[in-house]
Amino acid sequence: MNAHTHLVARYFDAWNETDAVRRRALIAETYAEDARYVDPMLESQGHARIDAMIAAVHERFPAHVFRLSTDIDGFGAYLRFSWDLVGPDGGVAAKGSDFAVVDATGRFASVTGFLDAVAQPA
Amino acid sequence: MNAHTHLVARYFDAWNETDAVRRRALIAETYAEDARYVDPMLESQGHARIDAMIAAVHERFPAHVFRLSTDIDGFGAYLRFSWDLVGPDGGVAAKGSDFAVVDATGRFASVTGFLDAVAQPA
Numbered sequence: 253m254n255a256h257t258h259l260v261a262r263y264f265d266a267w268n269e270t271d272a273v274r275r276r277a278l279i280a281e282t283y284a285e286d287a288r289y290v291d292p293m294l295e296s297q298g299h300a301r302i303d304a305m306i307a308a309v310h311e312r313f314p315a316h317v318f319r320l321s322t323d324i325d326g327f328g329a330y331l332r333f334s335w336d337l338v339g340p341d342g343g344v345a346a347k348g349s350d351f352a353v354v355d356a357t358g359r360f361a362s363v364t365g366f367l368d369a370v371a372q373p374a
Numbered sequence: 375m376n377a378h379t380h381l382v383a384r385y386f387d388a389w390n391e392t393d394a395v396r397r398r399a400l401i402a403e404t405y406a407e408d409a410r411y412v413d414p415m416l417e418s419q420g421h422a423r424i425d426a427m428i429a430a431v432h433e434r435f436p437a438h439v440f441r442l443s444t445d446i447d448g449f450g451a452y453l454r455f456s457w458d459l460v461g462p463d464g465g466v467a468a469k470g471s472d473f474a475v476v477d478a479t480g481r482f483a484s485v486t487g488f489l490d491a492v493a494q495p496a
Contacts, residue, residue, distance in 0.1 A: 292449040327414040330486050332473070351454070351473045351486070364452050364473070 256331055260324050267318040279303055284359045291365030315340040329354045346370045378453055382446050389440040406481045413487030437462040451476045468492045
C-alpha cells in the first residue's frame with residue numbers, strides 16, 4: 253500500500269463532503285495552509301478558497317461523487333492518480349488525473365489536475 | 375497545435391543529443407537556469423547537472439532514444455506528455471510520463487517524470 257493512500261482517500265472525502273463543517277476539517281487535514289489547486293477550469297489557493305471551489309463544483313454537479321480510478325503512483329513527495337466524476341445515475345461525467353506534491357507535514361502543497369475525458373451533454 | 379509543441383520537441387532533442395556542445399545548447403534553450411528534473415531514479419537541478427544526468431543515461435542506455443508517444447496536453451503553464459525509450463533494436467526499454475511547468479521565459483521550470491512501464495531484462 254502506498255504511503256499516501258490515506259491522504260488521497262481523505263482528499264476525495266473532502267471533494268465529496270457536502271457538510272460545510274466536515275468539509276473544512278477534511279480540507280485542513282489534506283491541504284497545506286497555502287496549498288494551491290489548479291486544473292483547466294478551476295484555480296484556488298488556501299483552505300477557504302479551496303472550500304468555496306469545491307462548494308461551487310457541488311452546485312454545478314449535484315449528487316456527483318469523485319472516485320479514485322487508478323492505483324496511486326508516486327515517489328518521494330510526488331504523486332499521481334486518476335479519478336472519475338460519477339453522477340447519481342452511475343454515469344461518468346468526467347475523468348481526470350491529478351499530479352500532487354506532498355509537503356513535510358504530509359499534506360498537499362499543490363495539486364494540478366488534467367482532464368482525461370468529459371462526457372458530451374445529452 | 376499546442377503552443378508548447380516546439381519546447382517539448384527540443385526537450386527530447388536535448389535528451390537524445392550525444393554531442394556535448396549541442397546538448398548544452400539544447401538544455402539552455404529548454405530549461406530555466408535553476409530548473410529541476412526529478413523522476414523515480416534521477417534528480418538534478420541546473421543546466422550543468424541536467425547535462426551530466428543525461429550523459430549518464432546515455433552511458434546506461436547506449437544508442438537509445440526518447441520519443442514522444444502521446445499528444446502534449448496542457449493548460450496555462452502546466453504540461454503533461456508521455457514517452458518511450460527505444461533501443462537500437464526498436465524495442466521499448468521503458469515508458470514514462472512527464473509533468474512539466476513552464477516559466478515566463480517559455481522554458482521548463484520543473485519536470486517531474488513517472489514510469490509507466492519498464493521492460494524486464496532478457
